[in-house]
Amino acid sequence: MPTIALLSSVADMRHLHQAFQEEFPEARLRMGDDLGALCEIDAAVCWRPPPGLLARMPNLALIQSAAAGIDHLTSDPTLPDVPVFRIIDPAMAFGMASYVCWAVVHRQRAMADYLAHAQAHVWKPRRLEPPQQHGVGIAGLGTLGLACAQALMALGYRVRGWSRTPRSAPAGLQAFHGDAQRDQFLSGCDTLVCLLPLTPETMGILSRDLFERLPRGAHLVNVGRGAHLVEADLLSALDDGLLRAATLDTFVEEPLPPAHPFWHDPRITVTPHIATATSPVVIARQTRLNLERLRQGNAQAAAVDLKRGY
Ligand code: NAP
Ligand code: GLV
Numbered sequence: 241m242p243t244i245a246l247l248s249s250v251a252d253m254r255h256l257h258q259a260f261q262e263e264f265p266e267a268r269l270r271m272g273d274d275l276g277a278l279c280e281i282d283a284a285v286c287w288r289p290p291p292g293l294l295a296r297m298p299n300l301a302l303i304q305s306a307a308a309g310i311d312h313l314t315s316d317p318t319l320p321d322v323p324v325f326r327i328i329d330p331a332m333a334f335g336m337a338s339y340v341c342w343a344v345v346h347r348q349r350a351m352a353d354y355l356a357h358a359q360a361h362v363w364k365p366r367r368l369e370p371p372q373q374h375g376v377g378i379a380g381l382g383t384l385g386l387a388c389a390q391a392l393m394a395l396g397y398r399v400r401g402w403s404r405t406p407r408s409a410p411a412g413l414q415a416f417h418g419d420a421q422r423d424q425f426l427s428g429c430d431t432l433v434c435l436l437p438l439t440p441e442t443m444g445i446l447s448r449d450l451f452e453r454l455p456r457g458a459h460l461v462n463v464g465r466g467a468h469l470v471e472a473d474l475l476s477a478l479d480d481g482l483l484r485a486a487t488l489d490t491f492v493e494e495p496l497p498p499a500h501p502f503w504h505d506p507r508i509t510v511t512p513h514i515a516t517a518t519s520p521v522v523i524a525r526q527t528r529l530n531l532e533r534l535r536q537g538n539a540q541a542a543a544v545d546l547k548r549g550y
Contacts, residue, residue, distance in 0.1 A: 242282040242531055245297070246271040247289035248306075256285065256306070259520035264528045285527055288312040295320050302534055304527045307518070308332060308384065310544055311438035311465060323543040325530045327518045333387035335516030336435070336463065340378075340388040341395060343461045343487040343509070344431050348374050352509075371396035375455075377429030379445075380436040380464065381407050381415065384516070388433060389413050400428055404441075426453040431461060437550030438465040448473040448482075457484040463515040466491035471502075478507050489515040 244260070244267045246253035253271045260269055270276055283302040284294055294300060295318040305313060305326040313319055346352065350366060357364050376392050378385045381401040392399045393412050400414035401407075402425040409415035416425035426432070432454060436442045446462060446469040460483055462469055471492070477483040487509040488502065494513055502508045533539040544550070 241266050241268060243268045243270060243276075243280050244527065245269075245275055245281045245284045247284050247293060248287040249290045250288050253285070253287070253306075256520045256523060259524040260527075263521060263524035267528075283527065283531055285523060286313060289316075291316045292318050294318070294322075302527075302531055302539075304523070304530060305544075306523050309437060309465065310550065311467075314439075314546065314549060323530075323534065323539050324546060325526065325539075325542060326544055327522060327526060328383055329518045329522045329526075330387075331522070332516050332518045333384050336384040337387045337391035339489070339511075339515040340433055340435075340461060340463065341391050343463075344374075344376055344392060344397065344433075344459075345395070346509070347459045347485050347487065348431065372398055374398065374430050375400065375428040376431045376433065377402065377425055378433045378435055379425075380434065381409070382435070382437075384463075385433075385435040386410070388435065398428075400425060423453050426450065427455070429454050429458060431459040433461040434464040434468050436464045436468060438467055439549035441549075443467050444470050446470065446474070448477060451477040451482045454482070457481060459484055460486040461488075462486070463489045466494065474508075475501065475505075478505070483507075485509070487511070489513055 246256050246269060257269060260267055270281065278297045279299055281297045281300055283304065284297065284300060285304045285306055287306040294303060300320060300322050303313060303322050303324045305324065308327050310324055310326050313324060348369065375398045378389050378401045381403040385401060389399045389401050390410060400416065401409060402416045402422065404417060406417050407415055434446060446460065451473065474486055485507050489511045490513050496502060496510060502510050530539060530542060533542055
């Protein structure tokens with residue numbers, strides 16, 4: 241009967257309680273301020289856990305990220321040497337694909353203008369720019385990036401993707417990889433979608449140096465992590481016309497502070513880290529499955545490669 245701690249410094253983890261009771265009834269749950277004896281905890285399910293806490297659990301055997309990303313774990317220098325798992329969920333990929341398609345279509349078809357016109361009862365159709373003439377690049381061709389690429393191709397966009405290592409890409413997707421092919425990839429991105437994990441290599445990657453390699457007037461969509469973006473570089477790139485617009489779902493500081501300039505800039509669309517999410521049931525099921533894999537000694541293939549960082 242494993243003892244599982246549900247840990248977060250920012251979210252109320254009680255929303256997972258019912259799903260764990262249904263999907264993993266034999267688990268003993270600990271959460272909130274009263275975690276009991278830390279030596280009794282076998283596994284931790286985490287979203288931005290308090291730094292240093294996991295290191296104080298001497299018998300911890302498994303860390304389950306309650307998210308696709310694990311940067312909220314690897315940012316803790318005291319992270320114990322325990323297998324880490326992340327959520328891989330097709331429903332989450334569909335959620336991301338719908339957000340990214342919305343962001344691309346919204347700007348490419350100037351929907352914000354039509355919504356403003358409708359408010360003013362103005363009838364002002366524009367010539368349609370065919371999607372085949374608009375290049376969308378997905379930086380990060382993983383579980384989420386591939387689903388976005390496929391959905392955008394189904395809408396007729398010209399799609400390309402960039403990964404760290406060579407990947408077999410679905411028909412119609414132009415694939416690039418590694419630093420050597422980065423600039424070639426960027427040169428065809430009228431919209432650039434960031435779906436990279438946050439690692440030392442990708443932190444601050446959305447910088448002026450990168451914006452200068454995009455076609456002039458490109459649209460940036462950041463659904464990765466806030467720290468991928470150098471915020472001051474975005475504002476100056478918009479001012480200089482290097483970029484035309486940005487759609488941002490993630491931020492260095494969340495919630496985005498009320499006085500932050502991004503809120504007030506009509507060129508920037510802000511959403512509150514909602515591009516996609518998994519469900520409590522999936523988190524409970526994957527925690528159970530991963531503990532089972534660990535018990536059977538075959539967890540290695542499913543665990544995150546912490547040397548790679550994602
Ligand atoms: P994933 O399956 O691990 O895919 C990551 C992709 O990024 C892979 O294609 C990988 O290349 C590529 N990559 C990693 N480092 C790179 C580098 N230095 N240069 C070029 N490519 C690099 O991750 P995922 O499940 O798709 O999730 C991606 C990220 O989305 C998460 O880490 C999280 O931060 C973010 N996310 C955001 C939301 C939201 O609501 N906004 C929700 C979920 C997730 P290889 O294929 O060569 O390994
Ligand atoms: C959310 O941002 C996630 O990483 O799942």
